[in-house]
Amino acid sequence: MNLLQYLPGNSVLHRLNxxxxxxxxxxVGICAIVSHSVVFTISLIILLLGICTACGxxxxxxxLTRSLLVLGGMMFVFQLFFVRSGDPLLSxxxxxxxxxxxxxxxxxxxxxxxxxxxxxxxxxxxxxxxDLCGALVKRLHVPYRYAFIVTTAFRFVPLFxxxxxxxxxxxxxxxxxxxxxxxxxxxxxxxxxxxxxxSSLKKVDAGAMSAQLRGFNLxxxxxxxxxxxxxxxDIGCILFSLLLVGxxxxx
Amino acid sequence: xxxxxxxxxxxxxxxxxxxxxxxxxxxxEFVALIGSNGAGKSTISRLSNGLLKPDSGTVYLDGxxxxxxxxxxxxxKAGFLFQNPDRQICQNTVREELAFGLRLMGLxxxxxxxxxxxxxxxxxxxxxxxxxxxxxxxxxxxxxxxxLVCRPQLVILDEPTTGLDYRECTAIMxxxxxxxxxxxxxxxxxxxxxxxxxxxxxxxxVLTGGQLxxxxxxxxxxxxxxxxxxxxxxPAQIPALALKLDAGAKxxxxxxxxxxxxxxxTICRLRKEMSATAGKGEVLS
Amino acid sequence: xxxxxxxxxxxxxxxxxxxxxxxLKDINLEIRDGEFVGITGTSGAGKSTLTYSVSxxxxxxxxxxxxxxxxxxGMDTVEVHPEQLAKFVGQVFQDIDSQMVSxxxxxxxxxxxxxxxxxxxxxxxxxxxxxxxxxxxxxxxxQISSLSGGQKQKVAIASILALQPDIILLDEPTGELDxxxxxxxxxxxxxxxxxxxxxxxxxxxxxxxLCAYVSRLIVLDKGQVMFDAPAxxxxxxxxxxxxxxxxxxxxxxxxxxxxxxxxxxxxIPTELDGAEKxxxxxCADAAV
Numbered sequence: 001m002n003l004l005q006y007l008p009g010n011s012v013l014h015r016l017n018x019x020x021x022x023x024x025x026x027x028v029g030i031c032a033i034v035s036h037s038v039v040f041t042i043s044l045i046i047l048l049l050g051i052c053t054a055c056g057x058x059x060x061x062x063x064l065t066r067s068l069l070v071l072g073g074m075m076f077v078f079q080l081f082f083v084r085s086g087d088p089l090l091s092x093x094x095x096x097x098x099x100x101x102x103x104x105x106x107x108x109x110x111x112x113x114x115x116x117x118x119x120x121x122x123x124x125x126x127x128x129x130x131d132l133c134g135a136l137v138k139r140l141h142v143p144y145r146y147a148f149i150v151t152t153a154f155r156f157v158p159l160f161x162x163x164x165x166x167x168x169x170x171x172x173x174x175x176x177x178x179x180x181x182x183x184x185x186x187x188x189x190x191x192x193x194x195x196x197x198x199s200s201l202k203k204v205d206a207g208a209m210s211a212q213l214r215g216f217n218l219x220x221x222x223x224x225x226x227x228x229x230x231x232x233x234d235i236g237c238i239l240f241s242l243l244l245v246g247x248x249x250x251x
Numbered sequence: 252x253x254x255x256x257x258x259x260x261x262x263x264x265x266x267x268x269x270x271x272x273x274x275x276x277x278x279x280e281f282v283a284l285i286g287s288n289g290a291g292k293s294t295i296s297r298l299s300n301g302l303l304k305p306d307s308g309t310v311y312l313d314g315x316x317x318x319x320x321x322x323x324x325x326x327x328k329a330g331f332l333f334q335n336p337d338r339q340i341c342q343n344t345v346r347e348e349l350a351f352g353l354r355l356m357g358l359x360x361x362x363x364x365x366x367x368x369x370x371x372x373x374x375x376x377x378x379x380x381x382x383x384x385x386x387x388x389x390x391x392x393x394x395x396x397x398x399l400v401c402r403p404q405l406v407i408l409d410e411p412t413t414g415l416d417y418r419e420c421t422a423i424m425x426x427x428x429x430x431x432x433x434x435x436x437x438x439x440x441x442x443x444x445x446x447x448x449x450x451x452x453x454x455x456x457v458l459t460g461g462q463l464x465x466x467x468x469x470x471x472x473x474x475x476x477x478x479x480x481x482x483x484x485x486p487a488q489i490p491a492l493a494l495k496l497d498a499g500a501k502x503x504x505x506x507x508x509x510x511x512x513x514x515x516x517t518i519c520r521l522r523k524e525m526s527a528t529a530g531k532g533e534v535l536s
Numbered sequence: 537x538x539x540x541x542x543x544x545x546x547x548x549x550x551x552x553x554x555x556x557x558x559x560l561k562d563i564n565l566e567i568r569d570g571e572f573v574g575i576t577g578t579s580g581a582g583k584s585t586l587t588y589s590v591s592x593x594x595x596x597x598x599x600x601x602x603x604x605x606x607x608x609x610g611m612d613t614v615e616v617h618p619e620q621l622a623k624f625v626g627q628v629f630q631d632i633d634s635q636m637v638s639x640x641x642x643x644x645x646x647x648x649x650x651x652x653x654x655x656x657x658x659x660x661x662x663x664x665x666x667x668x669x670x671x672x673x674x675x676x677x678x679q680i681s682s683l684s685g686g687q688k689q690k691v692a693i694a695s696i697l698a699l700q701p702d703i704i705l706l707d708e709p710t711g712e713l714d715x716x717x718x719x720x721x722x723x724x725x726x727x728x729x730x731x732x733x734x735x736x737x738x739x740x741x742x743x744x745x746l747c748a749y750v751s752r753l754i755v756l757d758k759g760q761v762m763f764d765a766p767a768x769x770x771x772x773x774x775x776x777x778x779x780x781x782x783x784x785x786x787x788x789x790x791x792x793x794x795x796x797x798x799x800x801x802x803x804i805p806t807e808l809d810g811a812e813k814x815x816x817x818x819c820a821d822a823a824v
Contacts, residue, residue: 006639008679130643155639158681163338169302170338174398175326175355191341198383199337203634209597210635213622214699215651223650225659287714288685386579414711416578416741418781443714446786485715488744488786488808495812511789518794518815522822 004124004157011055012233013126018135020234021127025119027241032115035248038104041111044244048118057125064121068114076110129154135228137221144219152207163199167192252278252405252437253299253329258308260298269294269461272308278404279435281428283442283452283469287483291461292441296407299439301325313404327356330403334410336387336394345371345393346378352401370400374426388419395423399430405437412447424451449473449487449509457482470509489514538567538590538703538735542604544759545585545594559585561759563604567752569702572729573737574750574767578781581756583739584630587705590737591627592618609702623652626696627705632688632712641683642676645695652699666694669732670724686717693724703735704728710742718742722749743770744785747806755782771804787811794818 013021028048035041045065052061079102086101133151136142171192172178178185253276261268269291276282284292297303298310301317310317313328333339342348349370353363371378374396382393391411398406406427412420428451430436442448448455448469455472457465459482465472472478473490486494493505493514504521508514543563547556560582567573575583588594592613595602606613609624629635638644645666649659667673670690680688689709696704706725710718726749728734740746746753747767755763757780763773770777770784774792777784791804791814799818805811 006679008677128640130638130640152637159633166333166335167338167341169297170331170333171341172322173300173302173326173331173333174339174352175323175401177321177323194343194383195337195339195341203631206629206631206634207637209593210627210629211637211647212597213591213593213618213627214637214648214695215619215622216637218619218653219651220653223653225646225650225656287716388579414579414708416781417743417783418578421781445715483714483716488811489790492787492790492808492811492815495808496815511786511793514790514815515793515797518799518818519797521819522799525819525822 004121004154006128007057007060007125008128009056009126011057011126013051013055013057013122015233016126016237017139017228017230017234018127018132019139019228020230020237021123022132022136024237024241025123027238027245028119029116031241031244031248032112034245035251036108037251038108038111040248040251041108041115044115044248045111045118048115048122052122055126057122060125061118061122064118064125065114068117068121069110071117072110072113075113076106079106079109124154131226131228134224134226138224138226138228139230141221144221144223148216156203159203160196160200164192164196167195252276252280252313253439254311255295255298256309256311258298258305258310260294260303260306262294267291267294267461269298269458272463274456274463274466276405276437276439278437279431280454281431281438281440281452282454282456283440283448284456284458285441285443285445285448285482285484286458287443290458290482292458293409294461295458296331296409296439296441299405299407300329300331323355326352326403327401328404330398330401330406332391332395332398332406332408332411334413336390337383339394339397340382340390343381344378345376345380345382345396348382348393349397349400352397356401366400370396387414388416391415391419392423395426403436405439408438408440408442410441410443412442412444420447427451443484445473445479445484445487449490457484459483470507473509474506537569537607537609538565539607540565540589540604541607543589543606544601544603545589546601547598548600558759559600560589560756563761565754565761565764567735567737569735570729570733571735571737572725572749572751573735574746574753575737575739575756576741576743576746576753576782577756577762580758582759583756584707585759586756587627587707587737587739589613590703590705591625592616592621593627622648622699622701624701625703625705626699626701628689628692628696628707628709630707630711632685632692635692636680636688639680641672641678641680641691644680644691645698648695648699662698662700666697669697669727670694684717685713686720689713689717689721690724693721697728701734703737706736706738708739708741710740710745718745725749743783744806747785755780768803768806771806787814790814 031044032041049061049065052058080098083099083102083105086099088096088099089103090098129151133147136147137144176188178188255272255274258272259270267289284295286292294303298305301322304318312325317325340348342351346367349367350363353366374392376393376396382390411423424447427438431438440452452469455467455469456463457472457478464481465478473486474494476486476494479486489511490509493508496505497503505517508517540563543560544558545560546558549556575586577583585594588598589606590608595614596618602614608621613621636644637647645663646659649662667676670693672690672694675683675687680691710721713721722745725736725738729736750767753763753765753767753770754761762780763776771788771791774784774788785806787808788804788806790811791800794800795804800814802814805814
């Protein structure tokens with residue numbers, strides 16, 4: 001299952017303006033970066049999980065948190081051993097392994113990773129790419145061409161993953177063994193890029209032709225059929241996010 | 252050769268599944284697996300070559316459960332031709348492509364060269380071709396050659412003729428038939444083209460909604476219109492015509508009619524009988 | 537109205553290779569409004585190229601050596617952009633998945649109308665109309681990736697119809713569909729042709745489907761037109777079809793055998809009912 005995949009739904013979060021979602025994800029990310037308080041960052045993550053659960057996205061949010069914790073954990077370990085200032089916490093044979101500063105900054109960094117990435121990944125879970133594209137063009141006047149390219153790239157990700165998966169299956173059926181180490185797997189995957197490239201090029205070309213014949217080049221900012229109005233919920237969401245940023249800066 | 256024993260499988264995050272499948276394909280059979288899209292045909296073919304492992308029940312390939320051997324070992328016994336040859340082809344020349352599978356089997360270079368040369372000749376290919384710039388039919392032929400060059404005992408074909416024109420399709424099917432007859436190659440073909448099935452397969456497995464609803468000689472299955480209807484497939488023309496002609500007849504005359512030639516012969520025979528018994532009532536009511 | 541005049545086209549040779557063969561050669565064809573045309577032939581016969589020539593992708597997307605002329609509704613395809621032609625010609629491509637530009641069915645249908653600046657209430661009206669025409673109103677909010685092949689194809693056709701073209705081109709629309717969905721798609725094409733007077737041009741391998749649905753069949757081989765007549769006339773040219781590697785329905789083969797044996801003199805049928813009649817006639821004949 002793709003972590004960037006859209007989850008259809010009709011919750012309050014789903015119904016927000018895509019621009020609001022983008023801004024809120026961004027602001028919450030800033031919160032996590034600005035704040036130096038471990039307690040605040042933890043509360044922020046719990047708050048995010050709470051909101052998601054209330055909107056029926058709890059499962060996805062927990063899965064995301066879990067996979068982000070792995071990344072956060074790796075950063076934690078790095079930071080733990082790299083920061084050398086502060087009182088030693090763990091030392092042996094005259095060599096200090098872990099310092100107090102190291103521990104606290106490692107904890108914070110690990111949590112920050114989770115708290116910045118989580119809202120961004122949630123953005124993909126609750127925002128339909130076409131809506132994001134449409135709203136960016138309509139409300140922020142992003143040139144359609146660029147918005148289209150970015151959203152199409154995201155839309156193609158699952159197509160390519162499934163294509164790659166099928167190619168891998170075809171190769172397995174021929175007797176290629178993938179169940180070795182990561183190096184072996186990488187080495188064996190190289191020849192697969194040829195068929196993947198070939199089929200991708202064909203797909204992209206077909207997509208381009210189909211878009212061209214349906215007037216892609218004639219499109220202007222005002223072309224979009226859907227309107228993306230800002231509602232009270234949007235304003236509330238932005239205000240709340242700003243409040244969080246304020247809180248993060250103070251705490 | 253291939254035996255399914257009460258096999259069930261369900262894809263995660265999806266409704267599609269196969270349930271309680273049991274069948275046994277003997278060595279040297281030419282079996283077709285028919286059903287509409289989403290009936291579970293591809294799932295069965297993937298279970299057969301170990302790409303999928305059953306949730307319950309056992310798939311035996313040549314007597315060994317697929318769960319107890321590696322996919323690469325299965326690959327030596329069972330060749331697999333995908334619907335889309337582009338997923339299979341991964342080398343820059345036809346020669347390399349054919350040698351690829353043989354190298355994976357760890358054969359000596361001398362033998363690889365020998366077998367590759369033979370296969371190139373048999374399939375009227377050119378060893379220097381860049382596979383990706385060939386036509387769809389040629390790519391399918393290259394993919395098939397690269398499967399058969401490994402001399403599997405069983406070959407599984409997933410909609411082998413999609414995107415091929417009639418001539419290319421006939422060429423591939425005729426070649427498989429020859430290997431089947433002369434060398435006892437077991438063939439399992441997934442298809443919804445009943446003309447193809449009625450022409451080539453000896454036995455048909457009928458699948459709908461993940462369940463096996465029919466298993467019998469091609470003759471019998473083709474004449475079982477309610478069964479084909481349940482599987483949402485259209486019967487081949489000549490068997491359907493035979494059925495139409497026999498409908499409501501006191502004595503069915505076209506029961507064993509299957510091909511154009513058989514239909515023609517039966518008509519000639521009937522005409523003879525009728526002119527002999529002319530005036531004594533109609534044979535064909 | 538589409539008119540090919542002495543039209544030939546050749547794709548450019550890659551690198552230092554010799555120039556490629558002509559994909560289409562000396563094509564002279566006229567397709568009138570309201571026709572239902574089937575195009576068949578072996579792979580590499582030039583079928584797809586022919587559709588590209590009508591929609592203007594040849595020569596605007598695929599450059600190459602272009603001889604003669606192709607006119608669509610009086611416009612020379614070399615002189616106008618494919619976008620301008622798109623108001624008159626809609627094309628559904630072979631690869632169902634990659635021609636989609638959206639992830640939601642409804643958005644896919646909106647895409648073209650938005651681009652062509654169709655007024656808002658007109659968009660709403662057309663959207664409802666095409667959804668209803670193809671019977672896919674219930675799918676409008678569905679993710680395209682969750683649809684079956686047949687449903688996707690309907691969405692693709694709807695997204696073309698929303699632009700209200702006179703001519704609809706389809707390149708093997710049922711290549712990956714099962715027989716039931718194939719018939720469903722052809723029933724739709726028949727309706728578009730008969731009720732809505734669209735010109736339908738379809739590339740198809742399945743000869744039985746062509747016999748059952750199209751009014752005119754064009755057979756290409758190595759870039760040239762080898763046969764151009766009503767589909768039921770294939771019974772006159774069975775040898776030609778066989779020599780080109782195109783199969784004919786089994787009942788046509790049977791008819792030909794009976795005819796050769798001097799047992800049957802009538803018109804050779806292409807479908808089952810006609811075949812039944814033929815066989816009964818041949819048998820009854822002997823009883824007299």
